[in-house]
Amino acid sequence: MDARNFLFCSLDAALVGDLAWHVHQEGHDVKYYIEAEGDREIGDGFVPKTDDWRAEVEWADVVVFDDIWVGSDVGTGQLARELREHGKAVVGGTPNTDRLEDDRGYAMEILEQHGVTTIEHHIFENFDAGIQHVKEHPAPYVVKPLGEVQNVKRLLYVGNEDDGSDVVDVLKAYKKAWGHRMKGFQLQRKVEGVEVAVCGFFDGEAFIDQVNFNFEHKKLFPGNIGPSTGEMGTSMFWAGQNKLFQETLGKLEDWLAEEGYVGSIDINCIVNENGIYPLEFTPRFGYPTIALQEESIESSTAAFFYDLAHGNDPELEVHNGYQVGVRVVLPPFPFDDERTYDENSRNAAVVFQTESREGIHLEDAKKVDGQWRAAGDNGMPIVVTGKGDTMHAAREQAYGRIDDIVMPNMYYRDDIGERWIDGDGDRLQAWGYLGPADS
Structure with a gap:
């Protein structure tokens, strides 16, 4: 493909810098816009920037939005x-697909309307009403905040007590601490099983043939312990449009075509021997999922997204094995503490003990005089990836690459991918969800 012009837009936090860098490395012209003032140095030294994304729209052959948020608003x-109505090729959503993430009740309605089984769930705008519901219907529940505050990932709470008493305590605490910001929350019955996300790429009319299946690791510490984070790492593989896809995203294909959606859309599920139960949508790129997907794409990433945005029946060649991505972070992640960050992490050097940068992806990083450094305020400088014919081989490669990195005070989970090895993969196969379409 001839060189094309790509405009990447982060209208809230800077998230899509690695994809912009990857496309730039493939020889295309890139401009990257970041709205958040504290994030604007992210990507410096890696990709060209712009201070006015609207001024670059006519220049761009493809406009890429990284999230659903414009500041604190969807x-x-x-x-x-609006850009599509003016003839521009865009990777991004629609008002209704944005709502899938912002309004969990609406998301469940869309699933139910299209024949997808959902877990019992209830939306509350009042804490006392939610507490009363748990007392009247005791069970383990998952508490999921709604609206902008859902980006504070540690507020998601998974109940453990059969009588729901721990959920009641959490809701009382949230009422005091977050009542002024949390516009509502969803209570969802807890279901045991294998947690797996089904991710498809949609070109405005249909899903591409390859489907990405990924396994998120949201807790801070190994063993799934500690506060929830945006994500500490992901394991994944690509397959065909098997039963997991057909019973979830596949049923939404006509609706997404009516919307004109273009890009990645992910639905996280709990799966057991009794069925598939969707939990939540990500109608956008996942992070650091997209970095790991980039690593596993063996054809041109830029050509794929160009064709996706233009509805050109995109071709995608992917690694036929397993992939593991590990987020390497700095204090005080996942919390906000400016003093701790300034003393321990701001401008921290990322030192590589080898010349190779294979499998290294930037998140909150910049390059100054050839030196990689932490950037922004969030303490998530890099993602390190690996791939292999088995999940074990992918893990070995990823963690071997981390061993060649020196960064003061860095930490990461050392168990990404172990759940698959320890039985999740066998269970999904035994329950028949991967099936003969798996490739």
């Missing part, structure tokens, strides 16, 4: 729709 889907 809004990139509306912007993407």
Whole structure:
């Protein structure tokens, strides 16, 4: 493909810098816009920047939005729709697909309307009403905040007590601490099983043939212990449109075509021998999922997204094995403490003990005089990936690469991918969800 012009837009936090860098490395012209003032140095030294994304729209052959948020408001889907109406090729959502993430009740309605089984769930705008519901219907529940505050990932709470008493305590605490910001929350019955996300790429009319299946690791510490984070690492593989896909995203294909959605859309599920139970949508790129997907794409990433945005029946060649990505972080992640960050992490050097940068992906990083450094305020400088014919081989490669990195005070989970090895993969196969379409 001839060199094309790609405009990447982060209208809230800077998230898509690694994809912009990857496309730039493939020889294409890139401009990257970051709205959040504290994030604007992210990507410096890696990709060209712009201070005015709207001024670059006519220049761009493809406009890429990285999230649904415009500051504290949902809004990139509306912007993407307006640009498409003016003839621009856009990777991004629509107002209704944005709503899938922002309004969990609406998301469940869309699933139910299209024949997808859902878990019992209830939306509350009042803490006392939610507490009363748990007392009247005692059970383990998952508490999921709604709206902008859902980005504070540690507020997601998974109940453990059969009588729901721990959920009641959590809701009382949230009422005191977060009542002024949390516009509502969803209570979802807890279901035991294998947690797996089904991720498809949609070109405005249909899903591409390859489907990505990934396994998130959201807790801070190994063994799934500690506070929830945005993500500490991901393991994944690609397959065909098997039963897991057909019973979830596959049923939404016509609806997404009516919307004109373009890009990655992910639905996280709990799966057991009795069925598939969707939990939540990610109608955008996942992070650091997209970095790991980039690592596993063996054809041109830029050509794929160009064709996806233009509805050109994109071709995608992917690694036929397993992939593991590990987020390497700095204090005080996942918390906000400016003093701790300034003293321990700001501008921290990322030192590589080898010349190779294979499998190294930037998140909150910049390059100054050839030296990689932590950037921004969040303490998530890099993601390190590996791949192999088995999940064990992918883990070995990823953690071997981490062993060649020196960064003061860095920490990471050392168990990404172990759940698959320890039985999740066998269970999914035994229950028949991967099936003969798996490739």
